[in-house]
Amino acid sequence: MPVAETKIVSARFDDPDAKEIDAYERSGGYRAARKAVRMDPAEIAAEVKASNLRGRGGAGFPTGVKWGFVPKDADTVYLVVNADESEPGTFKDRHILFWDPHLLIEGMICASRALRVKNAYIYMRGEMMREYQVVQRALDQAYAKGYLGRRIFGSDMDLDITIYRGAGAYICGEETALLSSLEGGRGWPRLKPPFPAVKGLFGKPTVVNNVETIANCGFIVEHGGAAFAALGTERSGGTRLLSVCGHVERPGVYEVTMQTTGRELIEEVCGGIRGGRKVKGVIPGGVSMPVLLPDELDVPFEFDALQRDERIREVEVHPGRKFDLGGGRTLRTMAGSGGVVVMDETTDMTRALWRILHFFHDESCGQCTPCREGTGWLVSVAKRIAFGAGKPGDVELLADIADGIAGNTICALGDAAAWPTLAFLTKYRDEFQAKIPKGRAAVQAPATAAGANV
Amino acid sequence: MTALKLSDEIEQKIAQMWPRFPEDRVRKVLCLPVLYMASQQFGRVDEAVIRLVAERLELPPAHVRGVATFYTMIETGEVGEFHLQICTNIGCMLEGAYDVLEHCKKRLSIEKNHGTSPDGKVTVSEVECLAACGFGPVAQIAQKGKPDIPLYFEKLDEARMDQIIDALCEGRVPVELGV
Incomplete structure (x- = not known):
């Protein structure tokens, strides 16, 4: 069965009542959080490690291992949920935020217990105005019930969760750029190491996790890491x-x-x-x-x-x-x-690649020359190929530019532009070559993208 | 000319967020949310607004300017009363977003991307992925000087876009068409 029989993060999708805290609790909500606040933090961390949960934001890094990088003696640790979903083609986190906001909050309570976090933040992309209202309302409900704030669920644990809204920048989904933005600056990525788990928000150890990743934590606390691991493959729970x-x-x-x-x-x-x-x-x-x-x-x-x-x-x-x-x-x-x-x-693959590269050029933060300049070169060469004005040698040129960007930038945005370029050229090479006129180009690339649909 | 003043909503936001961040960092942290709200209050962030925000948060104007020009949702240029933002990224493009975009520009006599109709009413911009790729083409609308409109306009075609443009030309956001 391709569709999961055990639904962990999508169980309440399409149920408009699930946004309300009472309905959420009636369907089993906040059981995991009640359990978590009375658990030993190390025990929760061990369950997450055993669950084989891997980061759902892009890199697929084991969540338990990431948490393990936080120094044990740290006085202040921050949890930041990355809700800056903006990778083209991706619209899953937005569904969790809109349909099941308490699932995220509950996961954050569990993760905060494990990491000894007192202040957690949700960095939410600015365009998600509808989701911001839904999640803020859910937070207000959780505060009103004593599930957030001081001595939550009557335990010894304090936790504040604050939403911080982005304002339109794809790069802020990169975890170090996100931290730069959350500190109130431009969304500029930082060199790693130091990794955020050691030196993150305001210079303190910080765990940055994707919405879906955190939304899984309640299940892991309630049913155990082994049950979660058993649902998946050997290394991905x-x-x-x-x-x-x-x-x-x-x-x-x-x-x-x-x-x-x-x-x-x-x-x-x-x-x-x-x-x-x-x-x-x-x-x-x-x-x-x-x-x-x-x-x-x-x-x-x-x-x-x-x-x-x-x-x-x-x-x-x-x-x-x-x-x-x-x-x-x-x-x-x-x-x-x-x-x-x-x-x-x-689909015209040359136009598909051109539009993808247009995006990365637009969203390059401008810090690293290979990415700032290289993405511009990529898009101009890809555009002239896509619109019938390519020159002999352009396919090779495109590949060389991409190869020159990859691995030579602070963050992965440079790679993110280079990889699809090389993959499209590897797999649809003949289509790109066929678009290039023989001899001198007969037409110029148009100034606008009219009729650019593929 | 009366002196610019940040709205009560912005002051409330500052008061709400202040205790959630370390005291020595909070002024800088607030730069982005205050700029975004100021962009809505004043319709755009120009040099006077940059100085106002810098003064309120005790930050160097150069920092505030740097932030203001980095984020696309902080409007630093002139826009019309309504800002129609259409995604043309891959998911929307596969569903015909460029046809929809060109149709809008034609109907509103706009020549360039991020251009405004001659009557100053509607600015049309091509924007990047709005994270609703399964329901494209998708658009979002902002109204100058007004709070967020928490809606996406999905599965757009020329006919649906005509309905949206008709409403905007009448001076209202067609909330009934949004989700």
């Missing part, structure tokens, strides 16, 4: 929330098992490709992740499989020269943020 958009019959947000393959997701969960057409490419985890060809879709859409399964081709810089991810590792693709973009056979 629980279920996964995927958002699917593009040319499928039923786009939407689905909680699926870790074993679900891309083909099952498209055919069984989303009703197949619209109009009986054929699939041409699928981006498995937000637009920064390498695209998959139709014959690569029988791989589970899960952290390890997408990275290692040999049925997925390795990304190349030029034909025969594999892209080096560092230390000789090659790149297939990654699970990323769970944003699945499905493109059917009518």
Whole structure:
């Protein structure tokens, strides 16, 4: 069964009453929090470690290990929930925030107990105005009941949760940029190390976790890490929330098992490709992740499989020269943020890549030259190819620019622009070459993007 | 000219948020929320608003200016009474967002992206992903000097966009079309 039978984070989706604290409690809510506030913090941390919960924001890093980096003797530790969901193709966290805000708050209480946090923040993207109102109302209800504030649930634990709203900057989803923004500055990423767990918000140890990651913590506290781990694969516990958009019959947000393959997701969960057409490419985890060809879709859409399964081709810089991810590792693709973009056979891949690169150029924070300048070069070359004004050698040029950005920037935004470029060129090379006029270009790239739909 | 003054709502926000952050950091922390609310109060953040915020929070104007120009939701340029923001990123593009965008620009006689209709009523901007990719094309609307409109306008086509533009031209936000 691709759709998860045990629903952890989507159980209350489409139930408009679940936003109210009383209805949430009637359906079993705040049981985990009541248990957590009387547990030994180390015990909660051990359960999370045993659960094999991995970060759902993009990197898939084991949550328990991340928590373990916080120094044991720290006097102040902050928890920051990353609700800055803005990776194109991704719209799952917004569903949790809107449909089940108390699930997030409950998860934050559990995580705060484990990490000895007294002040937790939700960094929410500014455009989510509807979700801000819903979550703020839920927080107010929780304060009124004594589930937040001083001596919560009558225990010895104090916890304040504050929403901090972003104001339109994709880069603030990167955890160190998020901290720069939460401190009231420009969303500029910082060099790691030091990692936030050691030196984060206001210079104090800070854990930054994605909304879905934290929303799983209540289940882990209530049912134990082993129960959560058992739902998943060997190294990835629980279920996964995927958002699917593009040319499928039923786009939407689905909680699926870790074993679900891309083909099952498209055919069984989303009703197949619209109009009986054929699939041409699928981006498995937000637009920064390498695209998959139709014959690569029988791989589970899960952290390890997408990275290692040999049925997925390795990304190349030029034909025969594999892209080096560092230390000789090659790149297939990654699970990323769970944003699945499905493109059917009518899609012009040159235009799809151009629009993706337009995004990264727009959102580059400007600190690092390879990214600030490189994304601009990428978009201008991709644009002229996409609009029929490419020059001989442009495909090679595009690949060389991308290779020059990757690995040479403070944060991963540079990689996020380079990887899809190289993957599109590796997998749809002939289509890009065919778009380039032979000899001197006969047309100029248009100034506007009129008619740019693919 | 009367001196600019931050609204009572902004002062309330400052008072609410102040105790939630370390005393030695809170002024800088408040820079972003105060700028965003000032952008709504005054319709845009110009040099006078930057100085007002800097003075209120005891921050260097250069810092406030740096923040104001970094975030797209803090309006530093001239915009119309309504700001129609249409996502054209990949999910929306696959559903025809560029056709919708061009249709809006044509109907409102706007030539460039982030341009305003000749009557000054509507500014149309192409924006990046709004995190509603399964329901595209998606748009969001802001009204000058007014609080947030907590709605997305989803599954847009030219006909639905015409209804939205008709309402905006009448001077109202078509909340019945939003979710």
